[in-house]
Amino acid sequence: MISTFRLSLGLAFAMLVPLSVPAHEWHQHHSHQHSTDQHSHASDNHSDQRDHSQTPQPKVQQAIEQINTSPQYILIGTTLVSTQNDEPAIAQHFKKFNDLKVRWDANTLFVESNGLPDHRMMVGIRSWQQQVPLPQPFTGNNAWQIPLQPKLADKPISAKDNLYRGAIALAVNGVPIFNALNNRGDDAFLAGELDEFGGHCGRGDDYHYHVAPVHLQKIVGPGNPIAFALDGFPIYGLTEADGSPVGKLDEFNGQFDPQGRYHYHATTTYPYINGGMRGVVTVRGDQIEPQPRDSPLRPALQPLRGATITDFKTSKEQSVLTYRLRGQTGTVTYSPVDAETWKFIYKEPDGNTRTETYKRRPRQDDRRGGGPPPPRPNDRRPPRRG
Template structure:
C-alpha cells in the first residue's frame, strides 16, 4: 500500500475532483461566455476574455513535451501537445498534421459581422492532412500576403486549426470589421472554423519557448516575445527575423499582419492560395450576411452544438447535431421558440477552405456575389422580408428537391436537446 502525506493527498484529491468537475461541465454542455461586450478581437495572450475557457483548455491539454516522440522531427513537438485531437506523421520532406478543425475553446462569441456559418468538424486526415516542410528553403523572391493568398490557409496553429490571411476574401482585415471571435477565428463558407489572427492563447498553453504555429513555408511562428521573454527586435516586413538560437522565424503581433506577413520560404501559389493544402468539406451552400446579428454564446456537447445570437431585439439559436454518414441536422429556433429543422447530407467544397475566391464577379455595390443559384439564408432581418430556410443538399453538388427535405415545426426549448 502506498502511503502519502496529507498535503500530497489533498493535491491528488483536488486534481481528481477538478477533472471530474470539468468532465461534468463538458457533459452538461454548460455554456461558457465572456462577461460584458466584446470588441471585434481581443489579443492579449493570457488576458484574453474567455480566460475561464483558456484555463480549462490548459487543464485538458498536457504540456508540450521537451522533445518529440522517437522517430519524429522536432517540428512535431507542439502538435503532439494536443494529441489525440491532433495527430502527426513524418513522410519524406514533410510533416503531416491531422485534425478535425475543432479547437477545445468555445467559438464564434463576439462576432458582429456574421455570414450565418457555424463550426463543423472537418476531415483533415490521410491524404487531406496539412503539410509542413521539414527543411524550409528561403525563397529567391519572398512573397507578401498583402492582397495575395486570400484563399485558404497561410499557417497551421499548434492545435490543428488553420490560420488564414488576416484579410478576408474581399481584402478587408477581418479583425477590424467584427468578423472574428475573441480567439481570432470564425467560420468559412464550408462551415470550417479557422483563425485570421495569431492564436495567442496557445503561447500560454505551450510556453514562450515553443512556436504557436508553423507557416506553410515551414518556418515557425512564435508569440509576442522571444523564448527568454524579451521583445523581438528588427523584424522584417513579414514579422520575421533570424536569431542564432532559432534561425529564421516569425512572430505574432497585436496589429496587422498579426501573423506571418508573407512567406520567407518557398511556396507554390495557385488560384490565390498556397498549393497543395487540404480541402474543407461542407454540407450546405454558403449563406449570406445577417445584418445586425451578434453572436452571444456557443455550447458544445459530444455531437451537438448550439450557437446563440441576437438580432432584431430577439434571441435566436442555431442548434445542430452530427448524424451518421456525415449528415448534419440543423434546428433554427426563432425568438418565439418556434423551430424549423433542416437535414443536410455531405458535399465537398473546393480547395482552400470556405473562403470565396477573390476573382468572382462583383455586384453594383462592389461586393462579390455568391453562387449564381445559391440558397437564401435561414434568417433575414425584419427589413428584408420573412425568414426562409436554406435548401439542403444531397451528396452531389445538385440541390435536393423540396419534397425530400426533413422539415418540422414545433414550440420547443431553444437549448440543445
C-alpha cells in the same frame, strides 16, 4: 466534436501541467547557412494598392491586445503519437492537443485534425455569415503538410495583396490560420468578423483563425512555437523565448535569430500573424498548394446584418449557437445523425422554427493533385506520386 469545458479546477490544473517536450530545434541556435539553390515556385509580388498597416485607435488597440488572451483557455486532452528514432523535432509541438495525429516522411510533417479547437468558438462575432463550426476531414490524403527543411524564397510573397484564399499557417492545436485580410482584402478583426479567440467559420462551416492564436502560449510554454507557416518556418508569440520584447520584424512579421534562423512572431497590430510567405511555397489560384480542402455540408449563406453571437455550447451530442438580432434571440442547434448527415434546427428571432437535414457532399481527393496518403510512421515506403 469538442468535449465540454466544465472541468473541475483540480482536473484543469492537472491537465495543464506541461509535458516534458524538448526545445524545438529553431531555438537550439545551431549555425546556419542559406542555401544557394533556392528555387521559388511562388508568384511575383504585386505592388501594394492599399494601406493595411494603419495604427488602430486606442480603444481598438486595447481590444486587439485582449483578443484571445483574456478568455480562459483550458486544455481538455492530449494525444501522444508513437515515436521513432527519426521523429522530426517539430512533431513534438503538436503532441499536447486533443485529437491530433502526426506522421512524416523525409521532407514533410503531416498533421491530421478535425479543425476544431478545445476552446469556445464564435462568441463576440458582430459580422456573421450564418456559418457554424463543423468537424472537417483533415486526415489521410487531406492532411496538413509542413515542410521539414524550409528554404528562404528568392521572391517572397506578401499577404497584403496575395493569398486571400486558403490557409497560410497551421496552429499547433490543428486549427488552420488564414490571411489577416478576408477575401475582400479587409482586416477581418477590425471588421468585427472574429470571435474572442480570433477565429470564425468560413463558407464551408470550417473554423479557422485570422490572427495569431497567442492563447496557445500558455499550453506550449515560453520559447515554443504556437504555429507553423505553410512554408515550414515557425511562428512564436508576442515575446522572445526569455520573455524579452521582440526585436525589429520585417514586413512578414519575421526575423532571424542570432544564429541566422528565420522565424515569425505574433503582433498586436497588422498583420498579427505571418504577413506572407518568406519561405518557398507553390501558389495556385491565390492559395498555397498543397493544402487540405474543407468538406461543405450546407450551402454557403449570406450575412445576417445586425446579428451578434452571444453564446456557443457544444458537446458530442449537439451544438447550440445563440445570437441577438434587433433585441431578440435566435439559435442554431445542430447534431450528427450519422457520420455524413447532420440535423439543424433554426429558431429565428421572430419565433419561427424550421428543421433541415444535410448530407455531406463527397470530397474529391484528387483536387489536390496528389496520390495516395503518405506513409504511416511505421511504414518505411516513400509516398507514391500520381
